[in-house]
Amino acid sequence: APALRLRGCGGGGRGARLVFSCSASSSSPSGEGGFSGKVGFLGLGIMGAPMASNLIKAGCDVTVWNRTRSKCDPLLSLGANYEPSPADVASSCDVTFAMLADPESAVEVACGANGAAEGMAPGKGYVDVSTVDAATSKLIGKHITSTGASFLEAPVSGSKKPAEDGLLIFLTAGDESLYNRVASLLDVMGKSRFFLGDVGKGADMKLVVNMVMGSMMVSFSEGLLLSEKVGLDPNTLVEVISQGAISAPMFSLKGPSMVKAAYPTAFPLKHQQKDLRLALSLAESVSQSIPTVAAANELYKVAKSLGLADQDFSAVIEALKAKEEQNK
Ligand SMILES: NC(=O)C1=CN([C@@H]2O[C@H](COP(=O)(O)OP(=O)(O)OC[C@H]3O[C@@H](n4cnc5c(N)ncnc54)[C@H](OP(=O)(O)O)[C@@H]3O)[C@@H](O)[C@H]2O)C=CC1
Numbered sequence: 001a002p003a004l005r006l007r008g009c010g011g012g013g014r015g016a017r018l019v020f021s022c023s024a025s026s027s028s029p030s031g032e033g034g035f036s037g038k039v040g041f042l043g044l045g046i047m048g049a050p051m052a053s054n055l056i057k058a059g060c061d062v063t064v065w066n067r068t069r070s071k072c073d074p075l076l077s078l079g080a081n082y083e084p085s086p087a088d089v090a091s092s093c094d095v096t097f098a099m100l101a102d103p104e105s106a107v108e109v110a111c112g113a114n115g116a117a118e119g120m121a122p123g124k125g126y127v128d129v130s131t132v133d134a135a136t137s138k139l140i141g142k143h144i145t146s147t148g149a150s151f152l153e154a155p156v157s158g159s160k161k162p163a164e165d166g167l168l169i170f171l172t173a174g175d176e177s178l179y180n181r182v183a184s185l186l187d188v189m190g191k192s193r194f195f196l197g198d199v200g201k202g203a204d205m206k207l208v209v210n211m212v213m214g215s216m217m218v219s220f221s222e223g224l225l226l227s228e229k230v231g232l233d234p235n236t237l238v239e240v241i242s243q244g245a246i247s248a249p250m251f252s253l254k255g256p257s258m259v260k261a262a263y264p265t266a267f268p269l270k271h272q273q274k275d276l277r278l279a280l281s282l283a284e285s286v287s288q289s290i291p292t293v294a295a296a297n298e299l300y301k302v303a304k305s306l307g308l309a310d311q312d313f314s315a316v317i318e319a320l321k322a323k324e325e326q327n328k
């Protein structure tokens with residue numbers, strides 16, 4: 001019998017809440033209340049590959065596509081099917097997930113030539129788990145729903161390791177019946193899910209979370225460098241922080257390698273900068289001032305110009321080091 005597992009489920013509508021419930025479907029999406037049908041997955045990068053892999057391992061019938069074809073191979077070895085375009089995946093599957101880099105690629109894959117919308121039809125669903133802004137998500141949703149299919153945005157909190165471990169947090173919004181239909185699939189890939197209302201609310205939540213994270217990383221970087229400059233061991237700073245009120249897994253996880261100037265990529269710096277850019281635009285849309293985020297964004301831009309776009313976002317500390325050098 002499948003093991004019982006605690007899962008957090010966001011309540012519906014406005015003011016979503018975290019309600020814990022027991023789910024008996026941690027390892028299998030099929031069964032009562034589960035998903036029966038074919039699942040498509042578009043975009044097999046750092047996040048998409050382990051998410052699709054977990055669906056396959058849970059027994060789902062998965063069909064994959066990725067712009068760079070070779071990234072499909074490990075999934076095909078696990079038993080996935082392949083289709084040569086997003087449209088072909090969408091037309092051969094009941095529900096299709098997409099995990100793309102940014103707004104431009106998410107729109108291209110969903111709405112472009114041979115895009116997923118071309119393969120959509122009534123009864124099918126499209127779940128975009130990429131991090132994009134609300135306007136992009138609404139545009140994609142409009143294309144998908146114009147075919148009679150349903151649309152759910154479901155960006156995720158959690159990085160490479162939670163994706164591998166099936167411990168992501170889904171921030172969903174859009175079609176609530178599609179949300180309920182794919183709940184068991186989300187539970188294979190994640191540890192909790194929130195339904196936040198109309199399309200755009202999931203994207204907004206994701207950008208707010210990531211803008212906090214991006215600024216935290218800059219502040220942490222400044223602390224590491226200052227501690228070293230005043231003769232403290234930055235490793236001790238990491239340890240002290242880990243025991244106090246500002247303890248965060250991110251600091252404990254990334255601090256030791258940052259001290260060694262190593263930035264193995266879990267969350268690419270270029271994506272963090274994209275999220276800060278989108279968060280700044282979100283804040284602008286409601287005349288909210290977010291000066292700390294604006295300053296952090298400038299540092300990520302400097303880091304990109306130093307050739308660090310594909311390193312982990314913790315490499316932003318190198319932008320501070322470069323500024324130090326300039327000031328000498
Ligand atoms: N990494 C992380 O920790 C997290 C990332 N995210 C978000 O998830 C999304 C994916 O992130 P991640 O997996 O890390 O990113 P990657 O850069 O590893 O993967 C990006 C994916 O997008 C595809 N892609 C890029 N441009 C195009 C295009 N023009 N047409 C078609 N496909 C394209 C890539 O294809 P190809 O292989 O051909 O390049 C690849 O499959 C991003 O929105 C990111 O912000 C969210 C939570 C955590």
Ligand SMILES: O=CCCC(=O)O
Pocket residue numbers: 131156157158159210267
């Ligand atoms: O978008 C990336 C989020 C990374 C994380 O939540 O650890």
